[in-house]
Amino acid sequence: MTTVNLWTIPYNAAYATGTTxxxxxxxAYLDGQNxxxxxxxxxxxxxxxxHLGMNFVSYTGTPPTYRISIQGVDASTGNPDxxxxxxxxxxxxxxxxxDSSWNNTFQWFQLGTSYSATRGELLSIVMDYxxxxxxxxxRSQILEYYSGQMDDVNLCPYADNYVPSSWSKxxxxxxxxxKDGSSPTxxxxxxxxxxxxxxxxxxxxxxxxxxxxxxxxxxxxxxxCGLRAVINSEAAGGSSKFGLWSSSGVLQDVTIDTDCxxxxxxxxxxxxxxxxxxxxxxxxxxxxxxxxxxxxxxTTTLYEHRVxxxxxxxxxxxxxxxxxxxxxxxTWSDTTTTRPYISPIFEDITAPTxxxxxxxxxxxxxxxRA
Amino acid sequence: MSDATKLGLCSVWPGEVIVSTTCTADxxxxxxxxxxxxxNMPYAVTIAHCGFWYGTRTGTPPTYRISIQGVNSSGNPDxxxxxxxxxxxxxxxxxxDSTWNTQWxxxxxxxxxxxxxxxxxxxxxxxxxxxxxASNFSTMGGVASGLGDDRLSFPNKQFYxxxxxxxxxxxxxxxKDGASPTNVWGGLAESVSAQTYSRAAMKFNIPSTFCSTFxxxxxxxxxxxxxxxxxxxxxxxxxxxxxxxxxxxxxIKGGNTGGAELFFDESSLTTLxxxxxxxxxxxxxxxxxxxxTQVYDSDIGQQVRMPWGTxxxxxxxxxxxxxxxxxKVPIVILLFDDITAPTxxxxxxxxxxxxxxxRA
Numbered sequence: 015m016t017t018v019n020l021w022t023i024p025y026n027a028a029y030a031t032g033t034t035x036x037x038x039x040x041x042a043y044l045d046g047q048n049x050x051x052x053x054x055x056x057x058x059x060x061x062x063x064x065h066l067g068m069n070f071v072s073y074t075g076t077p078p079t080y081r082i083s084i085q086g087v088d089a090s091t092g093n094p095d096x097x098x099x100x101x102x103x104x105x106x107x108x109x110x111x112x113d114s115s116w117n118n119t120f121q122w123f124q125l126g127t128s129y130s131a132t133r134g135e136l137l138s139i140v141m142d143y144x145x146x147x148x149x150x151x152x153r154s155q156i157l158e159y160y161s162g163q164m165d166d167v168n169l170c171p172y173a174d175n176y177v178p179s180s181w182s183k184x185x186x187x188x189x190x191x192x193k194d195g196s197s198p199t200x201x202x203x204x205x206x207x208x209x210x211x212x213x214x215x216x217x218x219x220x221x222x223x224x225x226x227x228x229x230x231x232x233x234x235x236x237x238x239c240g241l242r243a244v245i246n247s248e249a250a251g252g253s254s255k256f257g258l259w260s261s262s263g264v265l266q267d268v269t270i271d272t273d274c275x276x277x278x279x280x281x282x283x284x285x286x287x288x289x290x291x292x293x294x295x296x297x298x299x300x301x302x303x304x305x306x307x308x309x310x311x312x313t314t315t316l317y318e319h320r321v322x323x324x325x326x327x328x329x330x331x332x333x334x335x336x337x338x339x340x341x342x343x344x345t346w347s348d349t350t351t352t353r354p355y356i357s358p359i360f361e362d363i364t365a366p367t368x369x370x371x372x373x374x375x376x377x378x379x380x381x382x383r384a
Numbered sequence: 385m386s387d388a389t390k391l392g393l394c395s396v397w398p399g400e401v402i403v404s405t406t407c408t409a410d411x412x413x414x415x416x417x418x419x420x421x422x423x424n425m426p427y428a429v430t431i432a433h434c435g436f437w438y439g440t441r442t443g444t445p446p447t448y449r450i451s452i453q454g455v456n457s458s459g460n461p462d463x464x465x466x467x468x469x470x471x472x473x474x475x476x477x478x479x480x481d482s483t484w485n486t487q488w489x490x491x492x493x494x495x496x497x498x499x500x501x502x503x504x505x506x507x508x509x510x511x512x513x514x515x516x517x518a519s520n521f522s523t524m525g526g527v528a529s530g531l532g533d534d535r536l537s538f539p540n541k542q543f544y545x546x547x548x549x550x551x552x553x554x555x556x557x558x559x560k561d562g563a564s565p566t567n568v569w570g571g572l573a574e575s576v577s578a579q580t581y582s583r584a585a586m587k588f589n590i591p592s593t594f595c596s597t598f599x600x601x602x603x604x605x606x607x608x609x610x611x612x613x614x615x616x617x618x619x620x621x622x623x624x625x626x627x628x629x630x631x632x633x634x635x636i637k638g639g640n641t642g643g644a645e646l647f648f649d650e651s652s653l654t655t656l657x658x659x660x661x662x663x664x665x666x667x668x669x670x671x672x673x674x675x676x677t678q679v680y681d682s683d684i685g686q687q688v689r690m691p692w693g694t695x696x697x698x699x700x701x702x703x704x705x706x707x708x709x710x711x712k713v714p715i716v717i718l719l720f721d722d723i724t725a726p727t728x729x730x731x732x733x734x735x736x737x738x739x740x741x742x743r744a
Contacts, residue, residue: 054635058601058647059721092635133601134629134649169607169644170636183637231723239426239501251457268502273459274422276537276550283537288426290502361427365593366725 039160039209040186041071042175044080045153049178050142052094053190054087055171055203057131063104065198066139067122067191067205069157070110077110077154078146084129084192085138093174093181094138103127107144110154120191120205120322138174139190139203159186160209171203191326201328205321212246212281212317213340213354215309221257222316223306224356225339225348226332230299230366237296238266239361240288241305243354247272248312249279255308256287258295261346265295265303269310282317286359294361304339304346305358317355324350407486407556409439409523410543412448418510419525420453420461420548421555421570423539425503429567431472434507435490437556438478439523445478446514448522452497452559453506460548461506472497475512478522488680490560506542507557507570527553539570578608578641578674579712583701585620585665585675586714588692592658599655600627601721602647603664605714606676611638613672617646619654620663622706626654633672641676645719653721663699663706665714677712 042051051068066082083105086095098105106123110116131137141156158173173188174181191205213222228236238258247254250273257267266289272278275285297303307316318338321327327334330353338352410419419436434450451473456462465471474494478484499505509525527541541555542548558570586605590598600619609615611633618628627648636644656662666673677698698712 056602056645056647058719060651087635089632090634092632092637132649133651133653134647136635169609169640169642171645172637185637185640185642231725268424270424270504270538271455271457271459273457274455274504274538274540275459276540276552280537285538286536287538288424288502290424290500292428292501359426363594365595 413521615673
């Protein structure tokens with residue numbers, strides 16, 4: 015047993031800076047032959063990059079064909095160096111459709127030639143013009159970054175915009191992605207579709223929660239004493255109910271008067287709440303649990319981060335198994351492309367049980383021989 | 385063995401990972417005014433001390449009272465001090481000088497209060513006695529802004545001047561269970577500051593009850609750099625360098641301060657041991673890179689509230705020795721590459737060559 019002094023696996027709350035009331039995305043149009051959007055990052059481990067991705071916001075007219083590539087980084091400026099990896103072959107071309115089917119989705123593109131990146135390597139992903147008619151009537155809009163998050167003023171990774179003739183680095187959280195396969199084992203970057211949506215509960219007793227299990231390498235057992243969540247509560251005079259459930263039912267829960275919140279019935283309220291049971295339940299690794307909110311008497315919303323492809327959640331702490339699940343009074347239903355803004359707060363973590371050892375019984379007689 | 389699935393453990397509370405802090409204390413210059421925080425208890429504990437941020441004094445401050453109270457149906461302090469005939473409160477008189485200014489203050493309660501897990505409570509500061517007016521008052525409590533928890537709706541800070549008004553952000557209040565506490569909750573760093581040394585690092589120690597061995601692939605840390613220079617992001621032990629990588633500041637928007645996600649570039653990472661001290665941070669010369677830390681007062685109780693407790697502190701290296709400063713905690717998220725379970729507990733392995741038997 016160890017008391018971990020209330021550790022949490024943080025999931026950055028989306029709305030976090032002082033004067034920013036909403037999480038907002040900033041996008042850029044690529045409507046000139048010389049214009050580019052770059053994302054500069056470091057690789058955390060050896061990875062064979064097979065796909066690159068970006069968030070496609072909108073189109074105008076008939077978009078041209080673009081290219082997305084892996085490049086190096088100019089040591090003196092920190093901008094893409096213009097040299098495509100793999101002897102110029104680590105790129106893909108794509109032509110966005112002249113309709114809205116791609117709007118506000120995260121798009122992946124398979125490279126013609128994969129790139130074997132090494133741990134710590136500094137790389138850039140660059141999107142630029144390839145062919146066709148490009149102007150302000152025929153163009154695409156892509157997402158550069160999100161602002162309003164805890165890690166704004168991000169030094170690295172960062173987005174870099176080349177318009178009209180020079181690079182300009184951005185100070186917020188860039189939105190880009192890279193992965194090691196169509197069914198990846200590793201996803202890097204921040205491949206987000208949206209970060210502003212929520213799941214609203216319209217019926218009393220319904221729930222929205224983080225469905226999770228604790229990996230066996232993380233712990234044998236654990237206790238969760240509370241959570242951080244981004245919600246919209248019932249109106250003043252109502253109740254906010256937070257719970258920890260298993261497939262069998264409630265393990266822990268606590269109800270907080272919505273009058274205790276700064277602004278009841280207001281979007282994107284960040285709360286930190288603790289359960290009130292005298293003894294916490296011992297959770298087992300490998301078992302599925304649910305941590306979230308339950309509607310008591312009025313509309314309640316749990317905010318979330320959505321991706322286009324379920325495996326994109328591999329870019330998040332604890333991977334693509336931690337997802338949104340909703341309860342309709344009888345069954346839980348999963349949404350594999352959504353991760354709610356829930357961070358569990360641990361009171362206790364017990365290490366995984368050990369490998370074998372020799373325990374010599376004091377009553378043993380006889381000997382040991384090879 | 386595991387690929388620790390992007391597990392990152394943060395040295396400070398997630399809402400406090402930001403570059404600057406502005407503590408705005410409430411002005412109590414009338415005998416009806418109060419400042420308070422409303423929260424629910426993270427665990428069952430006997431509260432012996434309450435703490436708060438002290439802003440400034442004007443003239444000769446009066447005597448104030450700090451107390452633990454309940455919370456009413458409006459989400460405000462209910463005016464009833466816990467403990468009944470043995471109230472969980474105490475009075476204090478700020479000095480008529482600046483010695484308390486911009487510091488955390490702890491006040492021991494005349495009577496402790498045994499709070500239960502999840503209990504919704506308030507800590508309230510109000511007027512007790514003496515002259516209080518626009519020429520004789522203190523600013524206290526209040527809320528911190530510029531943090532990741534700026535939109536924190538609960539817990540929250542409240543101010544009373546005729547009626548209660550709630551404010552989003554991190555309330556500048558705290559409690560603990562003793563002068564040398566085992567439990568501290570609430571509170572905040574006094575400031576966030578840049579540490580510029582030959583090596584500025586977080587000294588950390590992973591408990592052996594958490595894992596046996598582990599590997600660190602990098603960290604996300606709050607740093608400041610100057611453009612056109614290089615520094616080293618490193619992992620050290622008492623014997624020297626374990627892993628390091630040279631970072632060109634032009635490749636992390638040099639000349640700025642912010643969060644940098646840095647990774648080591650060794651082809652194989654070093655296996656580290658739980659229960660051993662390590663250091664992770666920046667090495668530089670000429671002041672080109674600084675590591676940001678939260679700064680606390682000398683009361684170590686503030687450190688006890690941190691996620692890692694006393695297992696993470698700021699340490700600086702002067703070329704020959706490391707020196708720890710327990711009043712500072714670097715803002716670092718360790719990024720694990722691998723975590724290995726502790727070596728086995730008991731188990732019975734029956735040797736095939738064993739003869740004889742077992743008896744009770």
